Amino acid sequence: MRIFISVDIEGVAGVVASEHGRRGNADYELARRLMTDETNAAIAGAAEAGATEIAVADSHGPMTNLIAAEIDPRARLVSGKPRPLSMIQGVRPDDHGVVLIGYHAAAGRRGVLAHTINSRAFSRIDVNGVQASEATLFAGHAAEIGVPLLAASGDDCLARDLADQFPEARAIIVKEALGAAAADSLAPRASCDLIRQEVAAAVSGPRPAARMVTDPPLRVSVRFVTQIQADVAALLPFCDREDSTTVSFEVASYAEAIGVLATFSFAAMGVS
Template sequence: MGTTAVRIYISVDIEGVAGVQHPRQGRLGEAAHEAARLLMVGEANAAVRGAFTGGATEVTVADSHGPMSNIPPDRLDPRARLVQGTPRPGSMTEGLTEDFDGLVLIGWHAAAGARGVLAHTISGRAFAEVRVNGLLAGEPTLFGGHAAELGVPLLAVSGDDCLCEEVTAQFPRARRIVVKHALGAAAADSLAPAAACALIEEDVAEAVRKAGCRAPEAPCSPPLDLRVTLTQQAYADAAALLPGTERIGSRCIRFGAETHEEAIRVLTAFALMAAGLD
């Protein structure tokens, strides 16, 4: 008798990783980033180990921070596939399909406009706040919502306590893994990396064991009404050029989307436009 395939998708960011609390740690080329990306791949590997211990037969890891080329490929657990590079159509969940059995988010952070270590949504440069159907939206709101539309449940999330409070409210059945407590925008009380990795490995294993019992959930249902506050008026000037957008303030843009994937693509376009104006 053949073994039933269990496919797990792990998206890894850097701001929610234990030991990361300063913007320099997320900037490619900075000396601080070299150390931070090793912490990032350490937590990625802990999640991969946990997924396989919990019964996964296939694991995909998506490098999902900034340029999305942070994880040293030769440091990643060789059992996992690695998605890297940007821009890419699916952004932080590129390649996620209905064939996966669960989504795990490692090293993620709180939403733009909320309290938390290095809190932002998609782009700290571009967005001061993103609301979906009136709800303050972070990256789990968007990408967990996209997964739910595919029929894939959000199984577990790791990051600071502020992120985990957001996830508790929006995805109450997802496992929350607190690896640090926010003391400010660039300050944290963190577990040691080894302790954080041990916790992630244990909790991801347990989440994957229960994946078959989990139904997808999402805080927002289509059609989606997005109201986006940009950080600069010039960014809103550019965003307003896109068809389907409505200017509702000096820095505010409104648009509609039929799916979370569509919303993510428009927001990604806004972020790329903002980057091009600097």
């Protein structure tokens, strides 16, 4: 049984400030250590529940956050970017399920460090009219190749969104949001204990159906932070300009949407 684990940083216990996610400061060095510890807790839980193969995808910012030397050797490590499937790179059709660690609420929703893919590029993403989080998009791709979302850890706002979009997935609440940059959090060691137990329960429990929040084809609407970012995206012939900051396009799959959004994210950083 193979388990795929994607790890972000904003939903990790003890992480509340944007500095925690940005390389080049002491808060980041602390946060990447906490992220690595929660990853190892999820690996341990999956292994205890019978996983014989585990892949971990480092999925925040530069995607080189996890301290590779400290990753539990029972797992393989996918890291670096760009890569075709971004935060879900490495999932396979024969996987038993997906676990998301350190995830967070969508751009435009309440929650600690809420954003979708890139807070400096996107202020909101909708898919077929549904407000999309990273879980919507990346667990959506897993589902389109037949792999269900088993569990996701983060704040209580992530859990609220999961209850709407992936009700069979187990929400692992490691902190309560007090705002965009404030939380009442479990201590990191308690968070790791909870993640280990809950991932083990999710992996050993009944396997849910693979669920997409909305089925392809997908009309993806992207509201950028600045007008010039939308100007750049609208240069592509398959994009429609909706308003000053919004561009939309249609694709046949979540995998295709992920590739276009990653390209938009890189392009937006060149003109912001």
